[in-house]
Amino acid sequence: MYNLEILQYDSGGNYITKQTFGTETTPGTALTVNLNPKNDCQLLIVARGSGNAISSIATNKSLNEVRNSIATSSIIEAIDPSIGSLNAMPYWLHLEHVNVVSDNSGGTTQYVLQSPEGAYDTRLRLKRLATKLTVNWTFSQSMTDAGYELKEVRLCQVPKDYRLLPTTEKNEWGITYPTTIVEFVNPYRLTSATDLNKGGKTIWLPANVRGISASATSDRYRTKENAPTAASYVELVVDNPTRQERLYYRAYLGGDDSTDFNLYENKDYNWTLNIKSADYRGDARIQLLDQTPVVSTNLVPTGNCLMMLPGTNICFNPYKHEAGTNGWNTYLTDGTTLSTEKTIDHVRVLWQTKDAGTSGELVLGYVVDESNHKNLVNVSDIADKDKALVHVKVPVTQGGNAVIEAVNASGVTIWSWHIWISDYLPVGVDASKITDNSSRTTAISEAQNSTRGGAVQIYQGVSWTDPAGAFYKCVIMDRNLGATKAGIQDNQIDGRRTLGLLYQGGRKDPFFAAADGTTKETKTIYDGVGEPLDVIKQKLTTVDQLIQRPLTFSTGTNNEYPASSYNWNGDGPKTIYDPCPKGWRVPSNGTTQSPLSGYISSILSDDGTFKYCMWVGFGANDGTTGSLESKMPIFNNVMYYNGTDITSIASSPIRQSDFVGSGFIYYGTSVGPDGDKSIFFPAVSLREMNGNYRDKKNNTVYQWTSQHGTRTTSGMLIYQIQDQQISVTHPIDWKFGFSVRCVQDNIQKKP
Template sequence: MKHTSKNLWKLPVLVCLLGIAACEERADVVPVDADTKPVEVSLCFGFADDSKNEESQWLAVETRAAAFDVKRLRKPVTRGVPAVPDKLYNLEILQYDRDGNYKAGNSYGTVELGTHLDVTLNVMNDCQLLVVARGNKDAVKTLVGKNLEDTESTKGVKSMDIDASIINQIDPSTADAIDAMPYVLHLEHVNVVTGTDGKAVIQSPEGSYDTRLLLKRLAARLTVNWNYTVSGYELKQVLLQSVPLNYTLVPTADSNGTYPSILDQFHTVEIDMSKGNSYSCWIPANVRGESPAANSDLQRTKANAPKGSSFLNFVAVNTTDSKKKLDYRVYIGGKTSSDFSLNNNTEYSYAVSFSHTGIPTNDKRVIYIDPVPASENNDNPVPTANCFMVAPGGGFCFDPLAYQSDGTEKTNETLKGWCQQQGGGIVKVKLLWQTKEDGDIGEPVMGIVNSAEDHTNIVDIKRTDGTAVGQNPVTDKGQCRIYCRVAPGTTGGSGVIAAYDSSDNILWSWHVWVTDYHPDATGNVDVQEPLTKRKLKFRMATIRINGR
């Protein structure tokens, strides 16, 4: 077995902010020989410029059908502070084989620009190099010794936790704040070889190379300004939807080149409108690719957008009837109408202008919400169960204090007992929680409630004697019906509705599965007493409800 040191090369690296082009004339490359004596190679690091459009571009077609216009901006930037770090903070250079196994690497701390470094690498064909400036606040922990993929005992680079809170706090207008931003360069296919002139080079598999190695900012930057001038409506809410929760140094793309996986964590950001009509933030890359169906900006709709695409929701409320709303959707990312990708090291700046008359029925990017109570036109009584199944757009009603056993309706004595204790019985019902269509992304499957306190468009309760449930709480079987109606047009998910007493205590809850699945109409599953079910939760009696 050869000595390990014979397979290593010391490579001093010239680090500079402005990359200098490599010499145009280079000696031919000698095939890799592990016994060749060490030689030196000179490289030059720099920072890649922010990617921007070369000119302003309209992302919305100005026609009468358009309810709003979205303009992608590229304004001249006047900076009082540096746009990139003044040094390479916590620089690390790492080498992996083709399969992502760690081979060599080192941490160099804070490196002044122009400093020469001795870098130890293995001579190797088709290997990977990862260069990371981790920032001056350790948003990224050290990578030395870690494989790209996870092992049984150690997280790999691809799944390492990155402190997004440090990145989110970076204010580009504050001097030196950008020094906390991580920058990364991942070279997936390189050869570490030596030339006939005795100098080592880092070469692409095709034989070309360039000593300018440009690190890219880990985050994308989003800026949006809006102006809402629609008569009869007031803008009440702005949401940034389907945003990846975590940053990734080395993303794992699927066969179509998209990442992150829609099974990863996404979240929604509620924008504070009290700070004015503009918003800026750092966001992780969300590369979703292109959709040919979105051949104009009027076609940048949910139906045409790739699943998991990030978008802005603008919600306006009718000034005379707060239950009526206009929900505008603005997909972000890309330079063309068909492109939905958010890339790192890229600035995305938008100006959104809303100006239309009446309900924009011809613009599919806008949803008009005019909810009706869940109890209205909902004559679909079903046997009471702990769990219900309903198709998208379906509705049902049930007696909360009843349950079925051997074909006989019985009183839920457990719930009845709780209703007769302090709190005085059921006085209201609400939506407790719900999922989106694909976990963290997509539409809420139960629907959008009227307000924080008014959920009657999704779940409502009515006494059978016509009296108000708030003044006459429900305490026994046969006194009321709970009505539920779920949103149409979703692909399915689940939610929970709950009954409350006058002290806001939850007395009972019911799980609602929104799905087109059709189970068998018969079965031989034992239905236990309600108290036993609540304690053990081994089984649930499930009722199928057809959408109506």
Template sequence: MEVIGIKLQKAVLSMMSIVWMLGMSSCEDRLDTPRPSTGGGKTVEVSLCVGIADEVDAGSLEAGPPTTKVIGSGGKAGFDVQLVPASRTKAGGDDALATVKPDKLYGLEVWQYDTNGNFKSGKGLSIGDVEIGSSFTVTLDALTDCQLVIIARGKKNSTYTVGSLSGKSLSEVQGTTATASAIEGITASAYETDKSVINAMPYILHLPKVKVVNDGGAYKIQSPDGTDIRILLRRLATRLTLDWKNFPQKTGYELEQVLLQSIPVEYKLLRPENTDTYPSLLDQYATIQVENVSDEGRYSCWIPSLVRGESTAATSDYYRTKANAPKGSAYATFISRFVTGGGGDSQKKLKYRVYLGGSVSKEFNLLDNTNYIYNVTMSHTKLPVDDRRVTIIDPIPASSNNDNLVPTANCFMVVPGGAFCFNPYKYTVNGVTVDNTVMQGTDWCDVSAETISTPIKSVKVLWQTLEDGDLGDPVLGVVNSSEDHTNIVELRNGSSLTDARIYCRVAPNTSGGSGVIAAYDDENGTGNILWSWHVWVTDYAPSAIGTETVLEKNKRKFVLTNGTTTTRPLMDRSLGAYEGYVQVPGTTLEMSRVGGFYYQHGRKDPLPGAYTSEQLPNKYTFTLNAVTPPKNCLNRYLPDGFNWLIPEMKSRTSLRNAYKNPQFQIAGASGQGWCSDAAQPAWGSTKTVHDPCPAGWRVPSKAELEPLTALNTSIPSSAVKEGGLLLRYDADQSHLTYIRFTGYPPMPTQLNDVGFSGYMGTFDRSGGSRQVFTVSRGGGIIESQAGICFTAKQVYDAHSIRCIQERTD
């Protein structure tokens, strides 16, 4: 008899008899991908007995846990990480929840599917709450090739953790999630007082290739080779335990923070077939912050399973580093602070990163129905300077060795690890430094005769993105503390119009992103924001002068040419985008990285939009909560790098109040825009102080983008699959630039036409409407017809922008 769901050896991942849980896929990976039909089969009664598989102890797998000893005095281990079996955990530290099982199979369902993943109506049964191991009869079709899903949906009081799967195709089941709060509510303290809390845990099994056959007069479920199958359901969640001990008398540092990072948010029921990594890198992820951290402790929790595969570069635990780990791998971060002799506060820190998953160093999977227990010890007597898993944080002020004075604009482009400084009271137009007369105005800094009545008194990081949506490191960096941001942004001579400097230094070793820094009229980031600036962290560095198209990657820019009409060069990507492409991106992750930010007309402040691999409805709405960032959005994070900024919609207001709140979208009134002032902020052919582009660049005009409508007259049929289209920009048909169907956010909880339409804003405005270059495949809630044209949009709508050169020399 073949036992399904018992062992979890490495080979199991490739077995055809099971598809492990909790996945996400692109269209190509759908569970109901068409296969040759096996035809119908007569309806028969099949007797089943369903049990629950024993949990797998990852530390007891055959490969055994590797131990890594890091450089320390006397040859002793300085930073030791071990995946250990439960038998080696600390005395009295047993985790009862790791092995406890429910007292029944709650909400048991059995459903049959054909080889294409189609639900077979009337074949299967919603059985209800039954005893574990009891027998029952279900109606199935006798088929030589079919699929089954058996699930105990979990139950708390009268509510099931997973809704019924009746009538759902396998691809719909694949997108179905369990209620995370129900699973994560199964805590040790809750279990101590009420043993029934474990009943909320779902258990599931997918059999992707079985047959229902007559064997000796009785119908049975067998594997393709004719072996009888015993059905044992697997726990949906992964159990993770961290045991740690820091020796401050040796290390000289006291542990103050423990984080679990890149943790999936959703407990999906099924992973896609033939997929080496899940959930999608564009899925929801969050950081878990452990409370009440001391130098010795333990933390256990439930998390969704995660598969990232293997890295051959991780030849030992010593090489389980960011550089070697597959993108999206989960990890634990331990942060300790230097113990000063006088007991004072110190900004010196050590950050230890422990990648999770696998029983061998090259594996980075955290699998369902599996328990992972890590022992982490920090006992080095010297700084672990050669250990790439440890970051030594000895922050220096952003002004230190930073004399890179750059022209002032509302956006600064800087490479990862780069530094720059600028005069916040100035602005650059056509290469000439001028006064920021708006900021120096009466309601702002109130400058008169070179005297600043309300000077800048402090600067801080307002928000920042991570490297890949909700994955990766914060691109500006982690500030010293909530009060002290001087390692990233620092003010000098704030009371001087000529000598004032804001210094900025961004984190090294990231793949880029964005952030916003802000200047305040009071100390320590208090009071009102006087102005703010977008910091675009990118390797993209196009020259802001010249008249020619440049095709070198990271310097690309395009001259739009149609006949005798020629424009100044245009950037190859949207303002704030991670990437720009001259071919259709190969993956949905790459497609999402071209979106950039969105800008309300006449306003300098970047607003986030979509970041997704899913085909969203043309009107996608969602809710916000303080704990979990929303799915399918490019989320912004606070200066600590893991708490997220909750967006808001502010009422139509004055320019001054809008610029006090650069992180928020401003509502508008039809035909009137978002600004209530009589004099409306504008963009123009002469760069204005409200222009969001970097120095040397500005928002283009409608006329400057018109060659795109002349050269591109139709939407290809491939645009739906490609998430956008390639646009010609001159007579050479090989000269192409990719534009993504990014849609736009009419409010912080809604995205319109993502996957249907893409936009490039212009500075042209007439009354309450603006001109926007638009590409649409049709079917949108706003763009119902396919086409490439200019459309009139409300001034308060926010759209993507591609910047054009201010001048040619």
């Protein structure tokens, strides 16, 4: 054993003492361990390996702080798994309940280990940190004779990091670890003839304990429909060029029993996959990729965000825009002419998410190859502005987000569209039916009843309840733009699904939120062939640059002000740069689209009331008197949810919860499938002006408005919930990345 350390903690995980035993500890050597006498304590025993794959465990830190200590994966993966020498491999053992008691039986007082039941015969066996996996494959001669060819073997959905004591979570499959919000990766994708002809590969990988699925009653039922979330699998990709078929053979890994999807540390797993048949209709483990160009007749209006149900297809005219002049995208055409540089040559998948964080299915799926995306996104009559169509198809998944881009003949991106895939179909009110409060109530009820997969909502306050209020004839979505879940959740992955996407002020293109609520730049988006992508961080200074680089987060300093900050147009008409779907828009928070001499006045109507502030009902007054800035809510209108408990934000709740999806509940109305709890604002890790995530989580909500403030020339107003206060008149630089919640595009303008 190399670099052995023994640490003692009390039952609550508080540090007691630590002892180290030099570089090498020879088996059979007696060790004298100095521990403190104590009942029901915890021991963590770690042999960190000859290469120090795990850093020395810090003293004076709680066990919870030590949890999730990550090993250096390159050291472990450099160990040849076919050779018996494992000097560099870390070993560990965590004893959660043990007594350290005195023993005078030998005439000298010694302290020995005792089990909680009183047994003294304690023999400790450390566990190897890594799992060993061997996968072999055979490809039958009958498949080769039929024209099929093995193109790729890939190992998918494996935790990226080796964690010393990973956090567990309880779900329908049992006690699983690591949590589903950590980063999952594909350790290998073998495509060369040399690798494929070897017929097998053995590697080390982190444990991935995903539990038991009772639905997987035999090997044929170990399918993605029956597999637990984030279970590891091997996928073999097979092509038949003659028939234009591509088949995906998926084998979920785990124990010997068909229901067992666990890959434990300190165990060896050996799998052999035999490809004998192309019967994708009769075997659910085989999926067919349709490589034919997608063609749709489901014509929808063109907006920057297109909402799609899983398993559907749409088409739209890329030169049009529901918010444009005379229905045209005026950046691309005036409706009469179409310049060469603004003529689309082709469309392609820019990025897409998976449907379970960094695990699950690609929400658009795989393209044919890097130069051919036509099976997912295709064009027809593209040079004719009147007849041009973009066709999009999405598979059946649990939903997510994607961005597709249009490219001209010179290879320049000239526009892009966000595809929001979920079962959510919000419906707005019919404003023509609203003549008084009674007809308004009826219209709202009709909109709520027509909405599918979620809710549309209203808030309290005079901006909603007064006939002169800006939102009197509006409803608002129940979730952030891009979210596939709404309301408080009881598990991490669904909590992650409530976060939605991040936007820079005035921009139409989204960026992704942190996968786990931290500052870690976890890869959460993928290209058309499933390779992970990074966000690009670079200063952009013109609207053209912002449009041409939809994956670039524009960085800079305060007071740098391109025209993009005005692109959302305040409380004026919706613009072609608004990121919301047709019929919805970024909510306003004022009465003018130009900078104001006093930002408090930006939410005042002529008679001095707050009829143009959407969040007035959240604050400490009824919206008729006084400032709303920096005020605590009254009547517990806003509560804080940390993943377990709901408390008033005035009571200083714990803010460092590990639960992704913590946030604030607004008890301002009772609409929605879950009543008040359905009006929920998850605390999302924002992006700073330099593009990095803020080193804070689960403690503040930032929501963009379309309004401009005046503290700086580049300021835009936001709605904000933070410790013990609500802010509605806070201007901030447009380059931050915040959430958006779309309101119905039916806002009443100030006379």
